[in-house]
Amino acid sequence: MRIDPEGRNAQGITTFVLFVVLNVLYIVTCLPLVTIGAATSALYEVTLRYADEERGDLIRGYFRALRKTWWRATLVQLLLGVPTAMLAFSAVFWLTMDGVVTAVAGLLAALGSLLGAAALLYGFALVAWFDAPLRRTLHNAVLLPLVEPARTMGLVLLPVTAGCLVFVMPQAVVVVATIGFSVGAYVSALVLHDVFRRRQADPSELEPISPHSGQ
Known part of the structure; x- marks a missing residue:
């Protein structure tokens, strides 16, 4: 059987391998934990570019994005991630206790942690795709879950x-370890492109943001 290197099958295999490599790179660069924000922003940047007419190099682009976004993404991780983690801990604490008041407090904390998690994801994506001061990035990250509830x-x-899925089927961790993060980021990128286009067309209460130069 002859394989055409320019054919769809060969391109599909190459793309699959690149997404596997990207997934492994993401996991490795997340291992110090404090680099999760920078790694996630870098992953969003390359997948946002790829989702936009398959532009950019996934692997080399990831390392470039990692160097470019690490400090802003790390600050977003600290400023949004720490309060979100505290709310999640509070939700678990209150929901393990008996009583109506503690149940209500637990549910409110759980809702707050979900909104915080959504703001955190938006924050990483905004760092990846837009040139904006940190204050504006945080402002928009917090507001986006409220103005885009369905897409959020x-x-x-x-x-x-x-x-x-991993909790119910532990063997699914193999899929997550090979393509779960990279493909998940690509699917998220399709949603994020839609959100960003809508918000740029109708910014409403969001502060103005402009894409990175060179895109």
């Missing part, structure tokens, strides 16, 4: 579904 739900459900 889809954005948050992706990692939640993956986590539930």
Whole structure:
């Protein structure tokens, strides 16, 4: 059997391998934990570019994005991630106790942690795709879940579904370890492109943002 290197099959295999390599790179660069924000922003940048008419190099682009976004993404991780983690801990704490008041407090904390998680994802994506001061990035990241509730739900459900799948079927961790993060980011990128286009066309209460130069 002859394989045409320019054919669809060969291109599909090459793309699959690149997404596997990208997935492994993402996991490795997340291992120090404090680099999760920078790694996620870099992953969003290359997948946002790829989702936009398959532009950019996935692997070399990832390293470039990692160097470019690390400090802003790390600050977003600290400023949005720490309060979100505290709310999630509070939700677990209150929901393990008996009583109506503690149940209400737990549910409010859980809702706050979900909104915080959505704002965190938006924050990483905004760092990846836009040139903006940190204050403006945080402002827009917090508001986007409120002005785009339907798309935000889809954005948050992706990692939640993956986590539930691994919990129910531990063998699914193999899929997550090979293509789960990179393909999940690509699907998220399609949602994010839609959100960003809508918000740029009708910014409403969001502060103005402009794409990175060179895109």
